[in-house]
Each structure stands twice: as C-alpha cells, then as structure tokens.
Amino acid sequence: MKVLICGKGGSGKSTVSVLIAKNLKSRGYKVLLVDADESNSGLHCLAGCSSPVILIDSLGGKKGAKDKMIQAFSKESAGMMPEQKWRIRDIPDEYLASAHGISLLTVGKVHHLGEGCACMMGAVSKTFLSNLIVGKDEFVIADTEAGVEHFGRNVAQGCDMILDVVDPAFESFMLAEKIQDMCRDAKIPVFFILNKVEEQVREAMFRHIPREKVIAEIPKDRDIFMDSLEGRELGKELPEIESACEFIESLKRKQ
Ligand SMILES: Nc1ncnc2c1ncn2[C@@H]1O[C@H](COP(=O)(O)OP(=O)(O)O)[C@@H](O)[C@H]1O
C-alpha cells in the first residue's frame, strides 16, 4: 500500500510519516519512506538516518533524471511485470539510505539560488510512485511538500491512500477541505490525523474536520518537539499512532 502524507507546512507531516513508518516496520512490514519534499531536509534526522542519498543528484541532476530512473529501476528480474514497473527490491542500494530496517528514498532538494523550478522533482516523484508495485508485506510512506502542489502535479494519483495531517490552525482546516475535494475527484480515499491536539482546541478541530474520517488525535508532545528541535531521531512511541496503523493495516487487508 502506498500512503501519501500531506498537509499544511509545520502541521507535522514529517513527524507523522516517521512515526507511522516505524510502527508499520515493528508490525513486520517492509517499509520504504519516500521524502518527496523539495525544500525541507530534516526527514532523515527524524528517521535516525545519517546520510541521505538524493536520487536526482545521484542520477546526475534534473536533466533526464526521469528517464535515467526508469532505466535504473526497471529490471527484467521483476518477472512477468510489464516494462517500466518496479518493486522496492529493484531499487539499487545506492539510491537508498536506511535506518532500523526502514529504507529512505529522497527524491530531490532545491540546493541553489536560481536553480529553476522544482517541477522535475514532482515529475520524478509521480513516476516513481505510480510505477512502483508494492507487495502484500510492504508499505510506502511518502512525505510531501506543504500544501497541494503534489496534487497539481498528480503525485497523489500514484497512491492508494491520502493522510492529511491537520494541526490546530484555520489554514489547516481550509486546506483539509481542498484536499477532500481533490481526493473525491481523484477517487483516492482520504483520512485525517489531528496533530498537536490540546483539550482547549479539540472541539474546534472537530467542527472543521469530519469526525468519521479522523484516524488519530496526536497530543501536543514535548518529547516529539524536543527531538525535532535537536535534530534527533524520534524516539517516542504513541498509542495514537499504534491505533492509526491498525486502521491503515485493516484498509490494506481490504485492498
Ligand atoms: N505532536 C506534536 N507535538 C509537539 N510538537 C510537534 C508535534 N508534531 C510535530 N511537532 C513539531 O512541529 C514542528 C513541525 O513538524 P514537522 O513534522 O516538521 O512538520 P511538517 O513536515 O508538516 O512541516 C516541529 O518542530 C515538530 O517537532
């Protein structure tokens, strides 16, 4: 199953991506964490991974990156699959970093002033995800850039489920509406994770977000905040993430 994590900047997408990836790994799944955020570069720290390999850079830069990826990842060893499809095991190790059994693929980052737009990174993310065939014992968790740019670029189209991380902010609620509309049009199931929840904001959040679509309410947590502040691996295990992953697992079984 391929899960796309989206939401407003700072809502907790990267935090939730790592916590979910770790929990699914502990349930015995093979997990690929995809960093599809072109701007922020701290995901590997949260995952406890020291050296991020940047796919587009490893392929020689943006020019021709998509075609080179297709050549590198499409393997005849994949058996009966049509050409230009791949599985996680077909991705050469040189394009992956790893931490505690979780593999991390970082699509691309904006490095320099005036280097041009990041459309190619969106195109590579879209091709990578939509051509990736995921096995029964595998999960792909894709952490994205803030906002809805990846919907515009159709990155979401390659995924089985969207998780919108909503923090207590009006912008987050407005974005949630937009994401729901886009997912309805794209026919992709969408669920919400309320994050940084405190008692005094909980009811306001539920006034804006449909209760039946909320799969977790993650409290505002000092340990999570401090780990991220210090660039440390997230060490906390939360019961709310445990139950969200149980739900995700149940959806996978129905697939
Ligand atoms: N449940 C939480 N409790 C406290 N702080 C949180 C929580 N979730 C995220 N944060 C903090 O919010 C900030 C943004 O989180 P991050 O995951 O980087 O967001 P995004 O990827 O959406 O931009 C970080 O400082 C992070 O530690």
Ligand SMILES: [Mg+2]
């Ligand atoms: Mg992030």
